[in-house]
Amino acid sequence: MYTIGIDLGGTNIKAGLCDDSLKIIDKDSVPTLAYRPGEEIVKDMAALAERLIERNQLKIGDIEYVGIAAPGTVNTKSGQVEYANNLPFKHFPIADIFKKYLPINKIYLANDANAAALGESLAGAARGSKSSIMVTLGTGVGGGIVIGGKLFTGGLNDAAGELGHMVIHVGGRLCSCGRRGCWEAYCSASALTDITKTKMNELRIKGIPSLLFDCADREGKVSARTAFNAKVRGDKHGEEIVNEYISNLACGITNLINMFQPEIICIGGGVSNEKSGIAEPVSAIVSTEQYTRHNEKKTQIKIAALGNNAGIIGAAGLGR
Amino acid sequence: MYTIGIDLGGTNIKAGLCDDSLKIIDKDSVPTLAYRPGEEIVKDMAALAERLIERNQLKIGDIEYVGIAAPGTVNTKSGQVEYANNLPFKHFPIADIFKKYLPINKIYLANDANAAALGESLAGAARGSKSSIMVTLGTGVGGGIVIGGKLFTGGLNDAAGELGHMVIHVGGRLCSCGRRGCWEAYCSASALTDITKTKMNELRIKGIPSLLFDCADREGKVSARTAFNAKVRGDKHGEEIVNEYISNLACGITNLINMFQPEIICIGGGVSNEKSGIAEPVSAIVSTEQYTRHNEKKTQIKIAALGNNAGIIGAAGLGR
Numbered sequence: 001m002y003t004i005g006i007d008l009g010g011t012n013i014k015a016g017l018c019d020d021s022l023k024i025i026d027k028d029s030v031p032t033l034a035y036r037p038g039e040e041i042v043k044d045m046a047a048l049a050e051r052l053i054e055r056n057q058l059k060i061g062d063i064e065y066v067g068i069a070a071p072g073t074v075n076t077k078s079g080q081v082e083y084a085n086n087l088p089f090k091h092f093p094i095a096d097i098f099k100k101y102l103p104i105n106k107i108y109l110a111n112d113a114n115a116a117a118l119g120e121s122l123a124g125a126a127r128g129s130k131s132s133i134m135v136t137l138g139t140g141v142g143g144g145i146v147i148g149g150k151l152f153t154g155g156l157n158d159a160a161g162e163l164g165h166m167v168i169h170v171g172g173r174l175c176s177c178g179r180r181g182c183w184e185a186y187c188s189a190s191a192l193t194d195i196t197k198t199k200m201n202e203l204r205i206k207g208i209p210s211l212l213f214d215c216a217d218r219e220g221k222v223s224a225r226t227a228f229n230a231k232v233r234g235d236k237h238g239e240e241i242v243n244e245y246i247s248n249l250a251c252g253i254t255n256l257i258n259m260f261q262p263e264i265i266c267i268g269g270g271v272s273n274e275k276s277g278i279a280e281p282v283s284a285i286v287s288t289e290q291y292t293r294h295n296e297k298k299t300q301i302k303i304a305a306l307g308n309n310a311g312i313i314g315a316a317g318l319g320r
Numbered sequence: 321m322y323t324i325g326i327d328l329g330g331t332n333i334k335a336g337l338c339d340d341s342l343k344i345i346d347k348d349s350v351p352t353l354a355y356r357p358g359e360e361i362v363k364d365m366a367a368l369a370e371r372l373i374e375r376n377q378l379k380i381g382d383i384e385y386v387g388i389a390a391p392g393t394v395n396t397k398s399g400q401v402e403y404a405n406n407l408p409f410k411h412f413p414i415a416d417i418f419k420k421y422l423p424i425n426k427i428y429l430a431n432d433a434n435a436a437a438l439g440e441s442l443a444g445a446a447r448g449s450k451s452s453i454m455v456t457l458g459t460g461v462g463g464g465i466v467i468g469g470k471l472f473t474g475g476l477n478d479a480a481g482e483l484g485h486m487v488i489h490v491g492g493r494l495c496s497c498g499r500r501g502c503w504e505a506y507c508s509a510s511a512l513t514d515i516t517k518t519k520m521n522e523l524r525i526k527g528i529p530s531l532l533f534d535c536a537d538r539e540g541k542v543s544a545r546t547a548f549n550a551k552v553r554g555d556k557h558g559e560e561i562v563n564e565y566i567s568n569l570a571c572g573i574t575n576l577i578n579m580f581q582p583e584i585i586c587i588g589g590g591v592s593n594e595k596s597g598i599a600e601p602v603s604a605i606v607s608t609e610q611y612t613r614h615n616e617k618k619t620q621i622k623i624a625a626l627g628n629n630a631g632i633i634g635a636a637g638l639g640r
Contacts, residue, residue, distance in 0.1 A: 073615070082615075131475025145579075147467070147475075154581025155451025155467075156617045162578040165611045167571050168501075169490050179574070179609050181488075251487050254499070258482040259465075259579070261474025289499050291485045295393070297476045 001064040004049045005316030007112065008070045010034050010086035013045050016312035017052040022123040024309060024316075026052055038088050039097055046101030065106035067315035068094060069115035076158050079109050108318035112311050114151050114161060116304075117144020119314030120266045124305040129263040133163070133256055134304060137249075137269035140164050140176065141184040144314075145260065151318075164188065168251050183252040189224035189270045192245055196227045199241055211235035228274045246278060250285035257299045258291045268304030279303050321384040324369045325636030327432065328390045330354050330406035333365050336632035337372040342443040344629060344636075346372055358408050359417055366421030385426035387635035388414060389435030396478050399429050428638035432631050434471050434481060436624075437464020439634030440586045444625040449583040453483070453576055454624060457569075457589035460484050460496065461504040464634075465580065471638075484508065488571050506568040509544035509590050516547045516561055523557060531555035548594045566598060570605035577619045578611045588624030599623050 002025070007014045009032060016027035028051060030044055049066055053059070072084030079095025081087070095107040110118070117134035126132035130149050136142040141164030145152040154160025164184030165177050172181030173191070185191050196212065200222065203210050215229040215238070216222045227245070230238025253265055272278060283301045287293060306313055322345070327334045329352060336347035348371060350364055369386055373379070392404030399415025401407070415427040430438070437454035446452035450469050456462040461484030465472040474480025484504030485497050492501030493511070505511050516532065520542065523530050535549040535558070536542045547565070550558025573585055592598060603621045607613060626633055 073612075129475070147472070152467070155449070155583045156581045156619060157612050157615045158581075159612050159615070160579060160581040162611045165578045166486070166575040167488055170488050170568065170571055177611055248490065251490055255486040258485040259480060261476045261478075261480040263475045291482045291497055292393075292477050292479050295477045295479065299476060 002058065002062055003064050003316040003319065004052060004066045005115075005312040005314065005318075006045050006049065006066065006068045007115070007311030007315060008032065008041075008045065008068060008087070009112070010071065013041070013048060014308075014312055015045070015048045015052055016309065016316060017056055017058075018313065018316035022119075022313050022317050024312065026056055027309075027312065028052060032087070034087050036088070038092050038094075041087070042094055042097045043101050046098055049102055060103060063104060065108060065319045066098065066102070066104050067108040067110070067115070067318035068098070069110055069112040069311040069315040070094060071112050073157065073159055074109050074111050076109055076153060079107055081109070106319060108315070110151060110315065110318055111144075111153075111158070113142035114144040114153065115314030115318065116142075116268065116306075116310035117146055117161075117314065118151050118317055119306050119310040119312070120268070120304050121146040121149070122317040122320060123313050124310060125266040125302040126264040131260070131262040132264040132266065133260060133262045134266045134268055134310075135163060135253065135256075136304075137187060137189060137267065137271040139188060139190050141188050141252075142269070146262075163252070163256065166252060166255060168248065168255070183248070186248040187245065187252060192224040192227065192241075192271065193222055195245070196224075196241055197222050199237060203237060210237040212237055224271050225274070228276055232276055246281045247285060249278065250282045250289065253282060253301065254286050254289045257286065261292065262299055264300045264302060266302045266304040268307075268310060272303050322378060322382055323384050323636040323639065324372060324386045325435075325632040325634065325638075326365050326369065326386065326388045327435070327631030327635060328352065328361075328365065328388060328407070329432070330391065333361070333368060334628075334632055335365070335368045335372055336629065336636060337376055337378075338633065338636035342439075342633050342637050344632065346376055347629075347632065348372060352407070354407050356408070358412050358414075361407070362414055362417045363421050366418055369422055380423060383424060385428060385639045386418065386422070386424050387428040387430070387435070387638035388418070389430055389432040389631040389635040390414065391432050393477065393479055394429050394431050396429055396473060399427055401429070426639060428635075430471060430635065430638055431464075431473075431478070433462035434464040434473065435634030435638065436462075436588065436626075436630035437466055437481075437634065438471050438637055439626050439630040439632070440588070440624050441466040441469070442637040442640060443633050444630060445586040445622040446584040451580070451582040452584040452586065453580060453582045454586045454588055454630075455483060455573065455576075456624075457507060457509060457587065457591035459508060459510050461508050461572075462589070466582075483572070483576065486572060486575060488568065488575070503568070503572040507565065507572060512544040512547065512561075512565055512591065513542055515565070516544075517542050519557060519561055530557040532557055544591050545594070548596060552596055566601045567605060569598065570602045570609065573602060573621065574606050574609045577606065581612065582619055584620045584622060586622045586624040588630065592623050
């Protein structure tokens with residue numbers, strides 16, 4: 001049997017036809033055009049799934065189920081997207097509407113960060129484990145928790161796993177969620193960019209030279225990469241920013257280990273691809289800080305393996 | 321059928337005979353005398369259980385199982401206490417040794433903070449819920465997590481739920497675990513006592529009067545109660561300490577809600593009994609800080625209901 005995973009993003013709708021081992025056999029995408037009415041977006045999602053079925057000489061009956069990874073808060077039981085920041089969905093019955101356009105028996109729905117965590121658990125960096133956590137370092141710090149091989153969505157609101165909104169610096173930097181000091185306000189790519197900009201402004205005012213400026217010039221902007229690039233070239237200001245970033249990242253990961261004791265934590269998102277490597281320095285700090293540092297069994301910290309396909313693969317695995 | 325719950329502490333061994341509804345029908349205790357060889361302690365545990373069986377005119381066959389709540393790290397599968405701070409146990413097969421002295425078919429073992437959480441879930445403040453977290457504000461900040469009606473002990477080491485060792489103040493107060501800024505270093509009864517002492521020293525040096533001094537004199541010492549008592553009498557320094565304590569407590573609880581979305585969080589331990597009430601001011605902060613503050617369903621924050629019996633009742637419920 002085959003399954004189809006659809007990763008609905010603010011910019012693109014991506015869909016993949018997967019086999020029993022969750023290998024993507026074929027995939028395709030169309031622009032989301034998020035300004036449209038929700039129903040038109042879902043219609044395109046169904047059309048995309050149908051295209052995959054047809055061009056692989058399959059029938060609808062060959063598809064065991066369709067899994068949808070959607071941004072925002074979802075109700076996995078009712079198949080509704082309750083709310084999404086950048087899509088026109090409010091208590092939106094995405095599963096039922098999908099069925100109108102493609103008569104599939106089973107539709108599974110999950111939050112996109114959760115789906116990515118399941119993808120890594122079933123077919124990526126956490127494959128073979130029963131318990132894992134995925135931390136995604138992107139615009140925000142997203143998360144997904146797998147317990148006993150299944151997504152853990154909590155007792156209320158299907159909203160567990162908002163890992164980025166764990167305060168680690170009481171009274172610290174303002175977070176998009178309204179709290180101060182959230183992990184996300186220190187460890188998202190946006191936060192790192194912002195922290196780098198602030199540091200560069202300070203240096204500029206004081207007239208202190210730094211390779212941060214040259215790195216930003218070469219890249220055409222200040223980004224989450226700037227400090228890493230400057231550090232690699234020996235810049236001490238870049239190194240300071242990166243060290244503090246890694247230290248905050250390790251703090252949040254240690255907190256997660258002390259609470260969940262997962263077999264594996266995988267780190268995904270843009271920042272995880274830094275060539276200088278973040279898993280190793282983070283692991284070094286975690287190994288001295290975690291509560292179970294004297295226990296034989298330790299959580300492994302890995303870089304996520306599925307990249308942009310994690311959402312598709314996780315969605316395709318939602319019925320497992 | 322009946323079950324027996326044994327709460328093994330550093331000072332006393334407490335045991336309770338429970339009925340089907342986990343009501344304690346009879347209970348008893350003996351001193352632990354923790355300096356003795358482990359086997360002697362377990363022998364006394366078995367004798368205590370036997371005494372409860374005999375004086376209630378029951379037979380061993382009437383006891384479905386015995387549950388043991390032990391301090392430290394336990395291996396629930398092998399029935400071993402791996403390590404306990406204040407007891408002579410190291411990779412100690414407590415369940416097997418217990419069976420030598422009392423031929424009971426089934427023995428269940430859990431960490432004491434976890435057992436208390438299960439007790440509150442099955443028969444206390446979180447009764448009727450499927451997902452709850454218990455936070456115990458004692459010498460440390462202990463915790464237990466119930467997911468789907470069962471204790472969650474994590475993927476590794478049976479050691480999940482070390483809630484007190486979640487850093488909320490990066491670089492902050494030193495914790496007993498070696499990290500800086502742990503929740504426990506701000507919200508345990510010991511931390512509150514310590515913070516109160518530090519404040520009083522400051523005031524003393526500066527010659528600033530405060531009712532903190534009078535409260536400590538009346539109590540004969542500085543304790544976790546001193547600041548609460550001074551606050552009730554209108555002392556602004558007491559109020560400052562209490563407000564900061566409540567704010568840190570609410571921070572950790574909000575973090576837990578954002579990660580677990582439990583139906584109920586119960587707060588136990590000495591500090592939870594403060595007459596001026598801590599559940600209400602904590603809830604007030606959590607309601608504005610939690611990620612799901614706009615959702616209809618919200619985690620309820622309650623004071624634990626079972627007091628010192630939580631461990632016995634939780635142990636007696638381990639086989640549920």
